[in-house]
Amino acid sequence: MTDPIVVVNGRVVTADDEFDADLRIVDGVITEMSPRGGLSGGGDVIDADGCYLLPGGIDTHTHFENPTLMFTTASIDDFHSGTVAAAHGGTTTIIDFVKTEPDSTITECFERRREIAASKCVVDFALHPVVPIAAAETGALAELADLAQRHGAMTWKFFMAYPGTLMVDDRTLIEGMRLAKQVGAMPILHAENGHIVHDATTRLIEAGLTAEHHHHDAHPHVAEAEAVYRAISIGEYVDSPVFIVHVSSARAAEEIARAKRQGKAVYGETCPQYLLSALEDYEGIGFPAAAYVCSPPIRERANQEALWSALAAGHLDTIATDHAPFSMCEEACFPPQKSNGKGYFPHIPNGVPGVEERLMVMWESGVTTGRLTRQQFVDLTATRPAKLFGLHPQKGSLHVGADADVVVWDPRAPRTLSSSDLLSRAGYTIYEGTKVSASPRFVLSRGEVLVSPALSSSVAGRGRYLHRQRAGVLA
Ligand SMILES: [Zn+2]
Numbered sequence: 001m002t003d004p005i006v007v008v009n010g011r012v013v014t015a016d017d018e019f020d021a022d023l024r025i026v027d028g029v030i031t032e033m034s035p036r037g038g039l040s041g042g043g044d045v046i047d048a049d050g051c052y053l054l055p056g057g058i059d060t061h062t063h064f065e066n067p068t069l070m071f072t073t074a075s076i077d078d079f080h081s082g083t084v085a086a087a088h089g090g091t092t093t094i095i096d097f098v099k100t101e102p103d104s105t106i107t108e109c110f111e112r113r114r115e116i117a118a119s120k121c122v123v124d125f126a127l128h129p130v131v132p133i134a135a136a137e138t139g140a141l142a143e144l145a146d147l148a149q150r151h152g153a154m155t156w157k158f159f160m161a162y163p164g165t166l167m168v169d170d171r172t173l174i175e176g177m178r179l180a181k182q183v184g185a186m187p188i189l190h191a192e193n194g195h196i197v198h199d200a201t202t203r204l205i206e207a208g209l210t211a212e213h214h215h216h217d218a219h220p221h222v223a224e225a226e227a228v229y230r231a232i233s234i235g236e237y238v239d240s241p242v243f244i245v246h247v248s249s250a251r252a253a254e255e256i257a258r259a260k261r262q263g264k265a266v267y268g269e270t271c272p273q274y275l276l277s278a279l280e281d282y283e284g285i286g287f288p289a290a291a292y293v294c295s296p297p298i299r300e301r302a303n304q305e306a307l308w309s310a311l312a313a314g315h316l317d318t319i320a321t322d323h324a325p326f327s328m329c330e331e332a333c334f335p336p337q338k339s340n341g342k343g344y345f346p347h348i349p350n351g352v353p354g355v356e357e358r359l360m361v362m363w364e365s366g367v368t369t370g371r372l373t374r375q376q377f378v379d380l381t382a383t384r385p386a387k388l389f390g391l392h393p394q395k396g397s398l399h400v401g402a403d404a405d406v407v408v409w410d411p412r413a414p415r416t417l418s419s420s421d422l423l424s425r426a427g428y429t430i431y432e433g434t435k436v437s438a439s440p441r442f443v444l445s446r447g448e449v450l451v452s453p454a455l456s457s458s459v460a461g462r463g464r465y466l467h468r469q470r471a472g473v474l475a
Pocket residue numbers: 061063322
C-alpha cells in the first residue's frame with residue numbers, strides 16, 4: 001500500500017480529449033478525477049502546474065536479456081536496467097518476448113522467464129511467447145493455447161524471417177493464427193520474407209559487400225512488403241486479427257492501409273528509429289554504422305514521410321521501440337556485442353536501444369512539429385497499445401478505476417539526449433545530441449513515485465506480471 005496522492009493543477013490528455021483536472025490516487029488506483037481545484041487534503045500532493053498528465057507509456061516491444069545470434073549472446077539490458085530506463089522515460093508497462101531455448105519447451109522457457117522478469121522488473125510487464133519453429137508439426141501450438149489460458153499470454157510472436165532458427169512456415173502461420181483466434185489471442189508478426197533476406201545476404205557476401213551498412217541492402221523493401229501481404233492474407237483466410245511489428249517500409253505501411261480500407265482487423269507498429277534515423281546517417285561510416293543495425297533496417301530518408309503520414313492517418317496504430325541494446329565497445333566482449341560483426345554485417349547482433357528515449361523523441365518530432373496531436377501521441381504510445389494488447393482499461397488511459405500509472409509531463413523541460421545520462425547499458429544512443437523540449441517530471445506506477453526531481457526509485461521486482469484476458473480487439 002502506498003500513501004494516497006493528489007495530483008493537482010495538471011492538464012489530463014487522453015486519446016480523444018484534454019481537460020484540466022486533479023486526480024486522487026488511493027492504493028495505486030485513480031479513485032477520483034475532478035475539475036481543477038476540486039480535490040484537497042487526504043494525502044501527499046504533487047503539483048503538476050504547467051504540465052500535462054499522460055497515461056504511463058506502454059512499450060509493447062522490448063528485448064531485455066534477449067538471447068540472439070544462435071544463443072551465443074544476449075542484449076545487454078536485463079529486466080532491471082531496462083525497466084529502470086523505461087521508467088525514467090515515462091514508460092510504466094513493457095511487453096517482452098520469450099524464445100524457446102535449445103533442449104527446452106516454450107512452456108518451460110516462458111515460466112522461467114516470467115520468474116526472472118518478476119524478480120527484476122521495476123514497472124509492470126507482460127510477455128509474448130515466440131511461436132516455436134515448426135510448431136504445427138511438433139505440438140507446440142497446444143502449449144501456446146495453454147500459456148494463453150494459464151498465463152494470459154495473449155499475443156504470440158510469429159517470425160517470418162530467420163530461416164532455420166525462428167522462421168515459421170506458412171502451415172504454422174495458418175494453424176497458429178487460427179488457434180490464436182480461437183483462444184482470443186492476437187498474432188503479432190515479424191514480417192520479412194526470410195528466404196529473400198537470406199538470399200540477399202548470401203549475394204552480398206559473395207560480392208564482398210560486408211561492411212556494416214550493407215545490412216540495409218540485405219533487407220529489401222519487397223521482402224517486408226511481401227511478408228506483410230502474406231500475413232494479412234493468411235489472417236483473412238483464418239479470420240484472425242493481424243498485428244505487424246516494426247513496420248519500416250513505406251510499401252509495408254501501404255499494405256496495412258489497404259487492408260484497413262477493406263475493413264480488415266489489421267494493425268501495425270512502427271518505431272522511432274524508422275521515423276527519425278535514415279540510411280544516410282550511417283551509410284559508409286564504417287563500424288559506427290553497427291549502432292544502427294536492426295531488422296528490418298533503418299531505411300532511406302525518402303521512406304520516412306510515408307510512415308509519418310500513416311501514423312497521422314491512423315494506418316499505423318502504435319509506436320514501440322524494439323529496444324534491443326548491444327554495446328558498441330570495441331574490445332572483444334563476452335557475450336559478444338556489436339563489435340562481433342566489425343566489418344562483417346551478418347555477425348552484428350541486431351537492435352537499437354530506445355526504451356527511455358521513446359516518449360521524448362516522439363513528442364519532439366511529432367507533437368512540437370505539429371505532425372501529431374497530443375491526443376494522437378497518447379493514443380499511439382499508450383491507449384491503443386493497451387487496447388490491442390489486452391491491457392485496457394487497467395492501463396493505457398487516465399480514468400477512474402485505472403491503475404495510477406501517471407506521467408507528469410513537463411512541456412518546458414528541455415534536455416539534450418546523451419548516452420552519458422541515459423540509463424540503458426547499451427552505452428550509446430542513436431539520438432546523441434538531440435535536443436528535446438519536454439520530459440517527465442514525475443513518473444508514477446500504480447501510485448508509487450518512481451521518478452521525481454528529488455527521487456529515482458529502482459526497486460527490483462516491484463513490477464507486476466500482467467495476465468491478459470484477450471487481445472486484438474480495439475474496442
Ligand atoms: Zn523485436
